Structure formats: C-alpha cells, structure tokens
Amino acid sequence: MGESLALIALVAVLAWAVVRPRGWPEAVVAVPAAVILIAAGAIGGSSAITEARQLGPVIGFLAAILVLAHLCDDDGLFQACGAWMARTATSHQTGTGARRLLAQVFVIASVTTAVLSLDATVVLLTPVVFATASRLDVRAKPQVYACTHLANSASLLLPVSNLTNLLAFAASGLAFGRFAALMALPWLAVIGTEYAVFTRFFAADLSVRPHPDPDRREKDTGLPVFTLAVLALTLAGFAGASAAGVNPAWAAFAGAAVLAVRALARHRVAPVALIRAADLPFLLFVLGLGIVVKTVVSNGLGTALAPLLPGGTSLPALLATAALAAALANVCNNLPAVLVLLPLAAPSGAGAVLAVLLGVNIGPNLSYTGSLATLLWRRILRRHGSAPDLGEFTRLGLLTVPAGLLVAVLALWVSLHGAGG
C-alpha cells in the first residue's frame, strides 16, 4: 500500500513539474505529496527529517549559485562573452568562421556550465549565443544545440556544475578539489567527443562563412573585470574551504554577497530580483521531491534496483552503473534518478557515486527532461498545434550519449586507478 501510494505521489510530482498548470510552482504538489506520505506513515517522520537535513545545505548551495549567475549576467558577463566570440570568429580568415564560432561556443558553454551550473548556460548563455550567430550571419542551429548538449554533458567537472553533482557531492564524502581532479579527465573526454560528433553532424551548417555587416559590428562592452575576479576568488574559496573542512557553500554565499552588495549599492538590481533569482519555490520542490523519492526507495524500489547496481569500481562495474543511471534518467528525470541511486551507490565508494553522475548528467541528452516529461511536453504542444520534432535531437543524442558515456567512464576509471586513487 505504501509502495503504490509513494509511486503515485512520485508520478504526480513529476507530471505537475512538467505541466505546471497556470504556471503554478512545482512545490504546490511536491510539498503536499511529501506531507501526505508522512501522514500516511509511508515514511517515518524521523527519516523524513533526516532527509530534509541532508538536502537543506545542498539546496542553500544551489540558491547561492543561482544568485551568483544572475548577478554575473546583470554585470554583462555573458554579453561580453558574445562580443568576444563575434570579434574572434571573424578576425581569422582561415577555415570557416562558423566552425570557429562553434569551437568558441564549446569553450564558453563548457566553462559556464562548470563554474556557474547548467542553469546559467541554458537560461543566460543560450540567447546570447543565438544573437551572436545571427549577427555573424551564420546558422544558429549547431551553436544552440551545443549549448543545450554541453549544459548536460559539460556539467561533470565541479560539484556546483549541476544540482545532481551537489547532491552526490554531499553523499560522496569527497573534498571539492578531489571531486574536480577525478572528474577533469571525464569532463574533457566528453566535451571532445561532443565536438567530434558536432563537426560531422552539422558539417553542412558549419560550412557557411560569416559575413558580418560592418555597420552592425558589436560595440565592445569590455570585460566585467570585477565580476570575473570575484568568480575566480569564489572558485578558489570552494577548494580552500573544502580542504579546511568548511562547507564550500559558504564560499558561494560570500561570492554572491560581494556581487549583490555592489549591485545593490549601484542600484543595478532590486532586492526582490535577488530573492526571485534564489528561487525559493524550487528549493521547496527539491525538498518535497527528496522526501517522496526516499519513500519510494525505502518501500521497495531500493531492493528492486540494488541487484542491478554492481558493487566496486572495476571498469565493468563503473560502466554498468553509469548505464543504469543514464537509463533511469531517461525514464523519469535525472533529479529523481540521482536521488534514487545515490544511497545504493554510496556504499561502493566515491568511484561508484561519480559513475552515477556520469550517467545522470550525460544521459539527458537523449530525451531533454526524461521520457515521461518529454511525452507530456509533446502532448501539451500538440494540443497547441506545434509538437516539437524530436527526430534531429534524438539522432544527435544517439550519436553523442553512448559514445560520451563510454569515454567518460574510461576516463573516470583511469583517474580512479591511474592516479593512485
């Protein structure tokens, strides 16, 4: 009874999160669902509180990163990236500029995702990349697809790159620097694989040479040096705090606070906008979802999945773990997938936890939001007469995801065993 109730609650929470009737927040169903499960006794009150205690700091960390990215955008960081890409893509006459622009988009999107999380790439960088492509008179499609793909697959490097990483980081017991050191090679391997596939897949679109009109030249806005310096110090703070045994979330708070005080003092941002950027309803949603998933796992899904998850960090075990994680992320969504798999993988050590991350971060390039969510999205849009054509997206995903998973797992295995880990 508890099992089916928990599953119904999970499906309802996920379905609401995708459909969001009347634009209501996700938490509207997630929080009551968690309360109902606790009231019905499907999950004990104390284990719900333990779950909330574990999720709290992670969610706070995410809020700080969201605010940090918002302030970087306000200070013109992404506009400066666009101007830099436009300037350098046309200053070299060798090769086609569209291909050069793609290489720059790969660099900027990978670094943005790693440092400011995938949200920044999707929400803040993608429109800038599109505008840059059209200003250069090249096709925007490969450049925009690069942003959406790298938002997922380039979110491996740092704990702050993805909410899934933040959740796993708390469970893995790794230091910030150690996490980054182990994930650096998989991160580079996946980006390289994506680039190799993209240049072939979009060869026709990339053969177009840019012809920017001289009178439409981007005016040079200059680099936001202060913001970049704060970002660099924040990154150093992550590693330093973690090495000193302090939660690196404090470094994120400090970085966000410095930029926020400066922006508020200059009247460039309203306090309300900062609170909105922190996205409190979403934080409540993660809390509710965490408790619902915990209930599903402890009511049978955990014991059902446990035999599928191999123990240890041998190459076949890492491959199987990453593949299972990718499959689960594609069935539902990577957020519930990582919440389900973390407690099962954690006893096998940090290597297994990182393999789960490879799966849940690279996997979503096969089906945007997990197939359940994608199906719902298609149904809604079809009703409005504009069902998205997922053919090209799926073909691209079939080329990049299995190959990316394979090279990433190999690279992780080398990092774990080659580097004396």
Add this chain to the structure above:
Amino acid sequence: MAGNESQGRSVVVWVCEGTWRASVDAGLGLAPAGARFTLLHVTPAEVADAAHGAYLGLFGRGHGAGRDPGARLDDLAAASAGDLLARAADRLGRDCEKLEIHGHAERAVVAASAQADLLVMARDGDRSRLGPKSLGKAARFVVDHAACPVLLVWPEPAPDITTIPPPPQHPAPPSIAD
C-alpha cells in the same frame, strides 16, 4: 499559373544566413524581366524547441517572466529574420514580397514555391570537397521535391572546371564475382 503571364513570372528566392547575397544576386541577374520576387526565409523550429526543452529539463529553476530561453530565442529569431529579409530586399532593390516561415526549412520551401515559376537557392553543404556533400540535407530535399524549376547557385564564385578530378587513367577491370 496561366494568369502569371500577364503579371510577370513569379520568382521565389530562398534567403539563408551566410548565402543570401549570392541567391539575391542570381535572382536579380537571371530572372526574366518583370518578374515578381518573393524573398523567403525559414526559421527552423528545432532551434527554439531545443532551448525550450533544455529549460524544461531544469524543472522549476529560473522560471519567471521572460526567463524561458525558448521564448527568447523565438523573439530573437523573429527579429533576426526580419532584419535579414530587410537587408535582402535592400540588395534586391525592387518591390518584393517578404515571407517568413517558422518550421522545417526543406518542406516549407517546397510548399512556398509550389506555385512559383522559379526557385533560386544556394548550395548549403560542405564545399571543401566538391561532390554530393556540397548539397546539405535541406537543399537536397528541395532539389528533389520542388514543383518548379530550381536555380542552384554557388554562395561564392563557382569553382573553375579544372578543379574536377581527372577521369581515372586505368579503370579497374570489372570484377567477376559470380
């Protein structure tokens, strides 16, 4: 199409990023006198859809007015297409109809040129090695399915015929498999 004779032939010029100048110039230079021009641009729907899909993947993060990159890309794409069509019309320097379509490029072009007397388009493929790949998927589809004559132009000056590889000197003997 019989009525077209009195009003002049109808010429559709497919305007694409990067290659539109060559198409407009060819249309202007080679179309019959008195032709009525339609400049056609197609914004591929996949681009904004990809951004919107990635945004949905974030669940609730970053929701709020004007935050959906899919919607922002739709706005940017509409502005960019309008701008491109205006510049193409400037270059054409004649009265013309401007047509902006949101959808699948190849199918939209075939449909929009179904009643035309001529469709002008540029090669959209990889022209570093000349051969079948110098036509991309969309151009290949339009060449195969267009219901009107198609004028296919090079985006840059056409390569010299000396770039064609020489015929093989000693053709391999036909294999006698069975």
